[in-house]
Amino acid sequence: MLIRGAWNNLIKAETYGYSWEAYQSYDSMYDQIYHIQKSNKAYEKDTTAIGSGPLHQKPEGGDIREVDPAEGWTVYGRNWEWAKMVKVTKEIAEDAIRLKNFLKSMVPDWTNDVEETKEEFFANAFNYGGYTAGHEMFDASIPGGALDDPSGDLIYDSKPLFTLEGNERTTKGGGTYYNAIAESFSKSALQDAYTLATLTNAVKENDTKRRQVVDTVYASPALMWDIREILDSPDAPETANRAKNTAYQLVKYIENPYLTNTTQWTLLKAKDKGLIALMREIPEFDMWEDKKKKCYMMSVYTRFGIMVKDWRKMVSSNASTSA
Numbered sequence: 392m393l394i395r396g397a398w399n400n401l402i403k404a405e406t407y408g409y410s411w412e413a414y415q416s417y418d419s420m421y422d423q424i425y426h427i428q429k430s431n432k433a434y435e436k437d438t439t440a441i442g443s444g445p446l447h448q449k450p451e452g453g454d455i456r457e458v459d460p461a462e463g464w465t466v467y468g469r470n471w472e473w474a475k476m477v478k479v480t481k482e483i484a485e486d487a488i489r490l491k492n493f494l495k496s497m498v499p500d501w502t503n504d505v506e507e508t509k510e511e512f513f514a515n516a517f518n519y520g521g522y523t524a525g526h527e528m529f530d531a532s533i534p535g536g537a538l539d540d541p542s543g544d545l546i547y548d549s550k551p552l553f554t555l556e557g558n559e560r561t562t563k564g565g566g567t568y569y570n571a572i573a574e575s576f577s578k579s580a581l582q583d584a585y586t587l588a589t590l591t592n593a594v595k596e597n598d599t600k601r602r603q604v605v606d607t608v609y610a611s612p613a614l615m616w617d618i619r620e621i622l623d624s625p626d627a628p629e630t631a632n633r634a635k636n637t638a639y640q641l642v643k644y645i646e647n648p649y650l651t652n653t654t655q656w657t658l659l660k661a662k663d664k665g666l667i668a669l670m671r672e673i674p675e676f677d678m679w680e681d682k683k684k685k686c687y688m689m690s691v692y693t694r695f696g697i698m699v700k701d702w703r704k705m706v707s708s709n710a711s712t713s714a
Contacts, residue, residue, distance in 0.1 A: 419506055420647050421513035424609060424661055425668035428698070430470055434531055434538050435669060435698055439463035441563055441596045463563055463596045466547040467531035467540045468698020470671035473508055475501075476690040479678070483687075498676070501691050505674045509695060513668055514649035516697060517609065517657055520552030521571055521710025528697065546699045553657075553707040560702070564598030572708045576610070576617045576656050578627070578638050584658040584706040585641075592703045603704055605642060607661040612646045613653035619644065657707040665701025 428435075443458040477497075483489045512528070519526035525544030529552070532540040542549045550560040553571035561567050570592055574580035585605065593603040608618055622644055627636040642658065659666075671694035678689045 419510065420645065420649075421510055421668060422662075423645055424607070424647075424659070425513060425666055426662050426664045428667050428669055430468075430669040430671045430696075432671075433470055433533060434696075435468040435470075436465065437698075437700060438465045439596070439700070444597065444599045461563065461597065464547045465541075466698065466700050467538065467542075468667060468669050468696055469531035469533060469538070469540075470669050470694045470696040471512075472692070472694050473505075474690060474692040475504075476688055478681075478684075479687040479689050481686050501676075502674065505691065505693055509668075510647070511649045512695070513697065514647055514651075516552065516666070516699070517655070517707065518649075518651050518711065521555075521707060521712050522551055522714070523558065523712050525551060529699065531696075531698075546702065550702075552699060552702060553705070553710045554702075555712070562594070562598055563596045564594075566594065566598040568592050568594070568703075570702055570706050571710050572706065574708050575654065576608075576614055576621070576708070578621050578636075580708060581608075581621065581638055581641070581658065584708060587706045588658055588660075588704060592706075594703070603660070605658050605660050605704060605706075607659055608642055608644045608656055609650070609659060609661075610644070610646060610656035611650040611653045612648055614656055615644070615646055618656070652709065652711050654709045655707060655711070656709070657705060659706070660704040663701070663704050665699065665704055667698040667700060669696040669698055671695055 439462075441461040441463045443460045447456045447458075449455055479490075479493065483493050515526075515528055519528060522544075525546075527544055529542075529546055530540050530544045532538055532543070546552050548560050550558070554560050554569045555571045555573070556569045559567035559569045568591070570587060572580070572583055572587070574583060588605045589603050593601055595601050608622070610618060621636070621638050622640060622642065624636050625639050627634040645661070672692075674691055674693045676689070676691055678687055680687050
């Protein structure tokens with residue numbers, strides 16, 4: 392956290408302490424799902440290489456087969472600006488005791504507001520990830536010509552983050568794939584999603600196979616009872632003969648109340664580098680005098696954003712396809 396403006400050293404120290412205490416007590420959820428990456432630019436750019444596939448057996452005395460790597464997709468991630476401001480009366484601002492008490496009550500709330508803004512923003516990738524027309528949160532374009540993201544409101548391959556069968560995405564190798572289904576959470580639905588993530592979609596951009604694992608079901612608390620019954624029951628809950636539950640502890644469950652679709656659930660690999668939370672700037676508190684209004688203004692400002700580099704280790708069910 393940074394503190395700027397008309398603050399004496401005592402107030403700076405007090406404000407930092409209030410904010411730090413609030414950060415330590417905040418139990419965040421987004422960092423359990425996203426890979427966190429520090430960023431020092433307005434946007435991040437990454438162009439992936441497809442690779443050249445597995446090695447070929449070399450005949451004794453023969454030549455090594457020559458292969459050519461190819462360029463994959465260019466991926467962009469934008470750091471968005473977030474801020475708010477309040478008025479502080481001149482009487483409070485110029486009274487060290489009253490200002491200290493004011494900050495003690497307000498700064499922890501603002502610190503939590505920063506974290507809650509992150510929670511909602513990063514959950515929205517799942518809330519809006521199935522929109523067939525995309526959503527502006529995926530558009531890394533920066534006004535003024537600094538960056539024009541060619542995929543617009545969609546992710547790097549000009550498809551939604553979650554695509555249903557019939558709206559498949561095409562890889563550079565020519566294969567077609569989808570990573571969204573429309574099934575209520577059940578053992579059989581979990582099996583369908585697991586097969587998609589670990590077998591069908593376990594391919595590189597040139598369609599050669601790769602190993603993929605998933606470890607998390609991510610959903611609204613509204614689905615907690617259904618999910619817990621299947622993941623936490625040693626016996627198959629749908630049978631009467633106490634058959635073994637093959638889904639028992641297969642993956643963990645993380646719930647998030649910021650997931651607005653109460654029937655949507657997503658099977659994924661947590662903290663995978665395909666889904667990145669960009670952290671550009673830590674919260675900055677500022678205070679200055681508005682001489683015209685005879686008061687002080689106080690603001691908080693931060694920057695963070697999102698970058699989607701891979702869809703393969705995510706399968707979402709019942710994702711909303713429009714607003």
